[in-house]
Amino acid sequence: MYPAAASILAVAFFGTEPHNTPMIHPVVRIVLLCVFVACVATAAFHALIAAVATLTVAYWMSGTPLRPALFMLRRLRWFLLSILFVFLWFTPGESPAWLQFLDPWVPTVAGMRDGTLRIAALGLIVCAVNLLLQSTSREQLLGAIYWLASPFGRGGTASERLAVRATLVLDKVAAMQQSVRQRRERLSMRTGAVGQAREVAVDLFRHALYTAETERLQTLVIDRPVPPPWAQWLWPVALGLLMSTL
Numbered sequence: 001m002y003p004a005a006a007s008i009l010a011v012a013f014f015g016t017e018p019h020n021t022p023m024i025h026p027v028v029r030i031v032l033l034c035v036f037v038a039c040v041a042t043a044a045f046h047a048l049i050a051a052v053a054t055l056t057v058a059y060w061m062s063g064t065p066l067r068p069a070l071f072m073l074r075r076l077r078w079f080l081l082s083i084l085f086v087f088l089w090f091t092p093g094e095s096p097a098w099l100q101f102l103d104p105w106v107p108t109v110a111g112m113r114d115g116t117l118r119i120a121a122l123g124l125i126v127c128a129v130n131l132l133l134q135s136t137s138r139e140q141l142l143g144a145i146y147w148l149a150s151p152f153g154r155g156g157t158a159s160e161r162l163a164v165r166a167t168l169v170l171d172k173v174a175a176m177q178q179s180v181r182q183r184r185e186r187l188s189m190r191t192g193a194v195g196q197a198r199e200v201a202v203d204l205f206r207h208a209l210y211t212a213e214t215e216r217l218q219t220l221v222i223d224r225p226v227p228p229p230w231a232q233w234l235w236p237v238a239l240g241l242l243m244s245t246l
Helices: 002-014 026-041 045-062 067-075 077-090 097-102 109-135 138-152 157-187 193-214 230-244
Strands: none
Touching (some): 026 045, 045 230, 067 077, 067 109, 077 109, 138 157
């Protein structure tokens, strides 16, 4: 089962037909990611091992760099630690036998197990998102989002707004990250951590207002994607069935 699930995800994201065209439609790739996330979010230990094998094969076959995923996990470290803390000390159960004399100040066995599983699941989800972002261009992602949102909008208005906002966000994220880095370096010698965060936030807010008032209007063109072939919908179905039976 493990090699089958790994092969499905690897070929779906990185297989190509002649002329270097993607084998799987970007819409189906997003659905595959959603299926993978849904299976991993509530998975037991052995299913997470299967998910690790799946991502390992996909990364190895594609040569996709893992560094962006590690960077995202680093940015989420305090969030992950807070989740682990909640599971460790707020999950009902008994403490380890060799630490029961410290009860209730030590985490429970169930909390250790559940907390570790959930943190591992979140890490795998981040790696899967990185896999999608590295294997699919921005234009393909926006077109796929537009196609998926079309049934929920009247006359396509809601899906067009969603695609436009996603485009603007993707355009500004890199510039905003660079701006934050420059401001933190400039303030690091003058203020402490709390003062630095406060001044950076105020400075960025002022910069955002100024940019909104002075930036020129842009014309965005989002291509309407061709619907995916019906046969390709078997990929997420197969992945879901394989992952759910592990």
